[in-house]
Every structure is written in C-alpha cells, then in structure tokens.
Amino acid sequence: MSLLITNCKKNEPKPDCRKLYQNILILLVLVLSLFLFSSGCLSPSSLTGSVEGFVYEETNGGTTPLQGALVTISGSSNSALTDSDGYYRIDKVAIGINSLTVVKENYASKNINGIEVKENEVILIQDIITRLSDEEFLLNQGKNYYISEAYSQAIAAFQQLIEDFPDSEHLGYAQFYIGCSYYNLSLYEISIDEFNKLLENYSDSEFADDAQYYIGYCNEKKLGYYTKAFLEYYELINNYPGSMWADDAQLGMGNCYYANGEYDNAIIEYQKVITEYGDSPLHDLTQYSIAHCYRKLSDYNKAIIEYKKVISNYPGSDYSAPAQYYIGYTYYQEKETLKAIAEFQKVINNYSGAVWPGESEDRLIAPCAQYYIAWCYEKELGQYFNAINAYQLVIDNYPDSTWSDGREISPEAQFQIGECNRAFGIEEEDEIIQRGFLDAAIDAYQLVIDNYPDSTWSDGSLIAEDAQYWIDWINVTYPES
Structure with missing residues (x-):
C-alpha cells in the first residue's frame, strides 16, 4: 500500500534568507581571491624593491670600473649589465632576503648574500670588487707592467703564467714578451735565449717569426755578431717566407755583409729587397745602402748614380737629403x-x-754640408775669404749643430776661421796687412777658448788647447813690433 502525499509544500519549513546571502557572499569572496591570486595581483612576489651598486675590477694600481658584467638576482632571470662606470640597477626584486651573482667572461665570479629588499625601496649594495681569473689576471698584469715599462715585473708575471698554466693558450704570447722585456732591459744575450725558447717550445705560436727576427736583430744591431745574425735572418726567410719581417731580414743580410766589409755581397743581398719584395717600404733605404757600398768600393761614379736614384725614385723619402749630401761628399x-x-x-x-x-x-744635415763647403774652399781651393764666410755661416745659422758622435760643429768652424786667417797672414808679405790677419787669427782662436772651452776633436783632445797653441805660436813667431 502506498502512501500518497499531496500538496506537501505547504508543510515545508521556510528557508533562512540571511544565511543564504552570507554563503553567497563568502563564495564570491573566495572566487575573487582565487582569481586575484592566480593573476598575481595579490601574490607576495608583487611586493618588490630595487637594488643598485657598482662593480669594479682589481688592477695593479687599485680598481677601475668594470663594464659589461652581468649582475643577476639568484634564482631568477632578473639581471642587468654594468655600464662604463660599473653601475647597475635591478628593479622588481622580490622583497625579503635575496642574493646576487656577478659574472663576466675571464673574470672570477662573485656572490653577494643576505641582501634584504624592502617594498618600494632602492637598496644600495656595497661596492663589488672582482678580478680576472688567475690566468687572465697574470696575462693582463704582465701586459700592464710591460706597457708601463716595468719590465722586470712583466717578466715575473709572464713567467708565473707559463709555470702555473702550462696548457694556457697564451704561452707563446707570454714567452715572446719575456724576450722583449729582456731586450728592453738591454740584456740581449738573455733576450735571445728567451726568444729561442719560444721557437723550441711554442713553434706554432703566432709570434714565432717575430722571435726569429729579433734573434737576428739582437745579433746584428746590439751585439755585432754579424755571421750569427746573417744565419738567423736566413732562417726567417726560409722558414717564414710570408712573414712581415721577411724584407727586413733580407735587408739585415745585406747589412751583415756591409758590416764585414763584403760590399759586393752586400749589394747582391740589398738588390733582392728591391726585386723580390716589390711592396716593401724599405726600398729607399735599400737603394741608399747600395750607393754606400759602391762608395766604399771607391766606384764613385756608380755611387753617385745610385744616390741619384734615391732622390729621383723616392723624392719624399727620409733618405733623399742624406743621398744629396753624399753626392757632394762623393765628389769631394x-x-x-x-x-x-x-x-x-x-x-x-x-x-x-x-x-x-x-x-x-735637431741633428740637421744642412750644417754638415755647410761645414764641408767651407772645408772645400779652405783645404782644396785655398780660397780663405770664401772659407771664412762659409765657416761663419755654420756658427751663425747652426750654433747647436752636432756631428754624428754628438760633438758640436761650431767650435771646429770657429777654429778653422783662425786657421784661415793664420794662413792669410803667413802668405802676406805686407807687414801691416799680415799683422791684421794674424791678429784676426788670434781673435778667432780666443773665441774658441772663451766660447767652447770643453769642446773636443774626434780623438778626444781639446780644441781650445790647439787654439792656445797657435796663439802662442803667432806671438812667438810674429811678435808685434
């Protein structure tokens, strides 16, 4: 039997509407909160601040700003690169305790911990000082010492790099500049040994041909071992035919023959610079050297022809003026x-x-030419008036001029004025005129004594002593009546 119940709603209790509204409100709040959290609007990480500071590189003389270092908030992708002042700033850093890292290629990385970031505040981080990795630091240290001409310290830094990092890619560089440092310290034998170490231990180094050249150069220019130098230059040309030093080495081979007095062989080697190295900037010097060889061989006509080639073929060359001078000297x-x-x-x-x-x-060529003009008038032509005038031009126009050994030219010119007047006086038969020339000679000699008391001849003897001798000689030989 079933029980049929009808119109049951009449018997249902009425709902409590206030509770219903409260539940709906709570539900809406929960939904809204969930939405805000999911969108990050109310996430704790939305509360941020900023950090800023400077990164410096440790150097020999202190610190310098390090540009291009990457500063990153640990555990995030939030980062910044330092500018030319080493400055960085990172915004939107989560509040709380943070840490950051500083990295740059070839530099030791740095970690800074315990950075407390507060909401909407900019936190200034203490200066961060880093340095190159030990290998790069030693390389850079050696370079800086070398550039500042602290060669002993450069040697120590480069040597430590070689010893501490035997697999470094910089070994050839370090070894080469050890050799260069000894060269600059004028320790040429040791320099050669160090360059040879490069050839033995780092033969594939980009500096191998440089080392080979400087071995030859040290032997030739600094030690005067011309046969050794010749062989080293020969090795460079044969082993490194494409080297930038090949034409220099070829010139050096000619120089070695020249220094040994083998002028015919020197000409052959010099000629190769011109014929085999068409783009070499050494052609003018080579042509000038060929002319010198012919002059040494007393083939004066050929020498003059070769000197003239310097002037005509290389008119803007530094060797045009010397070539012109030696044309005059060759004719002399x-x-x-x-x-x-x-x-x-x-x-x-x-x-x-x-x-x-x-x-x-200040080592002009012109005063040398002026002196020899006067010398030609005096010694070769006996034209004493012209000679005196020409010597006076040396004194007036080139008072501080010097010979190649550093001695002054003017004292010799002043002495020769005395010589010319003395020669006039000796030749003159008229006693009054003779006396005038001899007095002029004494005056000229006295100027040597007064103005150039310490000047010397090429043999080291004092010019003033000779001047005094001839003053005394005139006074004894031609006493005033």
Missing part, C-alpha cells in the same frame, strides 16, 4: 771640389730642415 772624395760644393749647396737650398734618419730632430 773624387777631388771634384767645385761639383762637391754645388751638391752640398743643394742640401742647404732643398733640404734645410732635413735630419739624419733615425737620429734626433
């Missing part, structure tokens, strides 16, 4: 005095400011 050697004077005069007219190549800027 040939006893063609008038031609010599004319060619010396071209130096003065055309190259008044030219200096001897490789020497100081």
